[in-house]
Amino acid sequence: MLRASAVCEAVGIPTSSLVTEGFVRQAKATAVGLGLPHVGLAMIPGHPAVQDEATFRRHLLETTLPQVVANLTAALADGEADAEPGARDVVCSGGFEEINRVFVEREWSDGLPVVPPTRARVEAFLREVHRDPDEVLGTLLPDNRAATVWSVAVNGVMAGCRPETMPVLVALVEAMADPAYGVEHSGNTPGGETLIVLNGPIVKDLGFNFTQGVMRDGFQPNTTVGRFWRLALRNLAGFLPHKTDKATFGNTWRVVVAENEDALATIGWPPHCVDLGFAAGEDVVGIARYTGGGMASSMAGSTPEALLPYLADGLVRHTFWQITFSVGLGYGKLRPLVLMTPIIAETIARAGWSKDDVKRFLFEHARMPAWQFERLLRDWTRKPIWNLAEEARAGRIPAELYAASDDPQRLVPIVWAPEHIHLVVTGDPLRTSGYVFGQNGQLGFPVGRRIRRPAHRTPPAAAAAVKED
């Protein structure tokens, strides 16, 4: 784990980092971003997860051990990353096809054609935010790059965004830089992909789709802003497949999901942004990484008790190895997401249920037998050190939830509290479905940022909401 090695090297403690064979390229690329291109790596051939004990031992003793000793005792060369262009440098001139050829070749493009980022186009984006183009929004790992308003505009142009979406793009990169989100984990093994959830008057003002087909490409703002996100991960943070991005399979980027606040207004439920700490009526982007998901299709029932079991069941089905973010790699850090259509929300609300009531029901019903939880936690992740009773005794997890008895059939929750389940109302207003996302815990934790629109774009309602807090 090179971030740990880097802080040790900085204070004069030499390190050797054990790297499985499949991660060597990632380790070398990550080391460059940390400013330590020649940091000591000791390779383990193959992958330990599929090696018998004798093979694992032989690999460690014959290959890894000599490298560990050399890393710690033999001189290593210092070095630095190759020089790069300046932020405002023109790096390619020519026709559309030539620009795109070069951008693909230099790994600046996602493979789809990009809009050539010319100064005139970038300046059109900058006019949509009253901020210094050189303002640093955050320094992003793995490359340790300083994302500026300018660099956001360049990538917004490339993604095909309209200039008026620039405040959304800036807020997204501010959220990306939030330490709680953990952008540095965006290239990890499960390959979870970020979902952007949009709230506020800006949804309608900029024409985001918030109804039927809300996760489908084909709606320009939803699609292009979603594409921007991955270009920003590539060019502002430095995530490149086969290098710093080690997603085993990966997902493509997701289009922006906008919440249906008209539906929420009719039933009195707060929007998603309130769960992220903002006021209803504010323009807010929310982000979190999700590992996958699936439909609860065509649910049927006229009461909450009839409808919500579909979603509770879906939450359990889409949470398997991710359970390690509730107990293990993370503690109480899992935040699964449920989408439900307006007609489902309205049917539940008609029975007098609040959004909190829904979360309470899901928390109490999205449970699995303790033996299954422990199998996922311990046996299937080859971690010999974890079981629920020991974790409870050590005070690391709530005993009343996870160790109320020693019955292996007892039901334990997938998250620690009702509010850990997030809920967004969107999609086809008159279809009776839900959608459940598994989540990536603290390696893409939900965070939000307020969108600051320039005065000439801010409608009175949004301006009032911002002024009040």
Add this chain to the structure above:
Amino acid sequence: MNDAPIDHHDALWPRAVRQVRGRRLAPRLATLEGRTVAQLWDYLFRGDEAFAILEEALRARFPGVRFVGWREIGNTHGSDEREMIAALPARLKAMGVDAAISAMAA
């Protein structure tokens, strides 16, 4: 007069500027004999077993080497990763650590 659009673009560099290009590595040790080595683990990929095997082999080669085990250090990749890593140098210094082996993956 030719009304065809001019297909010429001066494209700007799309990356953000790196903040770090090169840092110095720590001086290496002359030997591990008599030194204290910390085991830093992110709780992935059988690191616990790897440390046990490597520790045994290093003790055989350097009888005076000492170890601060991964259990004492804690998970370097848990919920509190940022805080944990930020505090790590001071903790290791306080433990008298001379070198560290960090596992697994990248």
